[in-house]
Amino acid sequence: MLFILSCKNKTTTTITVYSSATESSTTKKAGEIDHYICFREDEIKDLEMSVSFDIYDNALKVKYKGQSSSTMLHYLDEVIITPGEPATKTVYTEMLDGQENGRYEFTHSGNWNYAKYIRKSDGEEFNFSIDHDQTTTESGYRITPCY
16 A cells, blocks of 8 residues: 655645555545544543544544533644654643633654643643554544544
């Protein structure tokens, strides 16, 4: 199987997949859900969340296990933590009813993804790590919500 990526601009990526059995082409755009990552809180056993990402790994929405709806995330900043061995931290704000409710910091390093949520009302922090068992498939990240 051969994958060819073509990035004409920052809003559209064409992915063409060639295999001996089939040929297909799919266009993904920035802001459209491409994959999901499932996270578990490091100390609170039952606190789990699902985060949707676009083709450029921008976080779009977060949904906690047991909730009926997702919350939109708004991009704030991205920082490269360790040059050479890429690790990035991307910061988003969570808005509810037009007010900032908290911030999410997503860190990606190698095969690991981490998330930190900082609740605005009291500054309490929650630290999450990727749940590889729920997130990864033979072809990469899952393409359906975690919950």
